[in-house]
Amino acid sequence: GRKTQKTILIMMSNTGGGHKASAEALQQAFREEYGDKYRVLIVDMWKEHTPSPFNRLCDSYSFLVKHGVLWRLTYGMMQPRLIHGPYFSAVQAFVARQLSCAFDAYDPDLVVSVHPLMQHIPVRVLAARAAETGAPPPPFATVVTDFTTCHNTWFYPGVTRCFVPTDYCRNLAVAMGVAADKIVTHGLPIRPIFSKRLPSKSALRSKLGMKKDPPAILLVGGGEGMGALEATVRELDARLGGAAQVAVICGRNRRLLERLRATVWPGGTHVAAVGFVDNVHEWMAAADTIITKAGPGTIAEALISGLPILLNGNVPCQEEGNIPYVVDNGVGAFETDPARIADIVAAWLDPANRAEFDAMSRRARALGRPRAVYNIARDLAAITEEGAAARAEAAAAGGGKAGGRAAA
Ligand code: UDP
16 A cells, blocks of 8 residues: 655754754654654664664764864875765665664655765665665755865755755755755755744743843853863853843753853953753743754854854864854854954953844845755655656656565
8 A cells, every 4th residue: 555654864964953843844844834744753863773883983973083183194194086986885784774774664755964964875876776676766865064164074965955054055965966956955964943923032031031231242162172162151251240141041951051150250241151942942042042062953043143243263174164164154253262262252242232133133144044854854755756746757657666666
């Protein structure tokens, strides 16, 4: 019998939090728009469905990124297709069988990749399976989750569709040989909750334990840079004291959280510190400006929330382009030194500069793409249906998935 519920397999890998966040954003948009018409699965294919040592990709990434020079070399070396093409072909020999079994088990009607290392091999494995059964392979879409300087391995001409967040990425895709009519620019997929109406700022502030009036600076910290984050709070307290308040999302950094909670700030700044939270949207809506590293997800969320952005660091390579994106669009600044960060933010919040600060905030909101996740989900649903129709037709014509499976 024909399946009524179609399966969408989103392939991610936990290299940084952003890929997973994008996958979940798409899953939530599908649920909102289509209920249970689609079964949306999120799977770390490298970890779950490739043999050792390939299943430890995620650990290698964490190691390389911590040692910037190694990451720079690896990233740069793998940029030319002349290198990564043969590399993927060689790796494919080791991982193809297990990946193919995974595709058998999930039986997807659409495969979506939100990761730069999940185009070449999966597309070719799917094509090889299809050649065996005589049915067309399921459609394959890449959803790019880097804003600007994305790695060339994001782009593989053999995909059905390639969703990019910016024109900058579109140009990279074209340069890498992806046909222009396969590239769609909707924006970065951000969790649907960021496009919902929220309670008023003052209601949110009281819910989150913030003060009602003083302008609020939101600091978002990753696992790294504990010393710098603490120093930034200290410098803000020295400049602004009670004229501002600070909220710190410490993420998984428990020691930072404990230290911040144990500190009384001499300037009298109210500091609200939390660990890993699932309501970043509320903290952003309650804040006036944000200090964060140049993660694409956090930047896109801050733009939607209309927050001027002070970037205080970045992962080497893929996040470097996010800095000119923020600065050149007039929505923020880049500075790594805590004292100078505090100077910049203090100037932003100075009542004398109110007009320019408000203009920055308006430009941020105008750049934000809260509907992107819905637009991508809608397009993905459309190509799922087109793919299913093509495969049904092939099956009716004699070959095809159903026929192939029944005979097997
Ligand atoms: N995030 C979250 N709770 C936290 C801290 C972060 O939900 O306590 C989310 C944040 O909103 C963003 C993601 O984690 O969606 C981080 O993605 P980003 O692309 O900024 O950086 P990455 O971790 O990929 O380098």
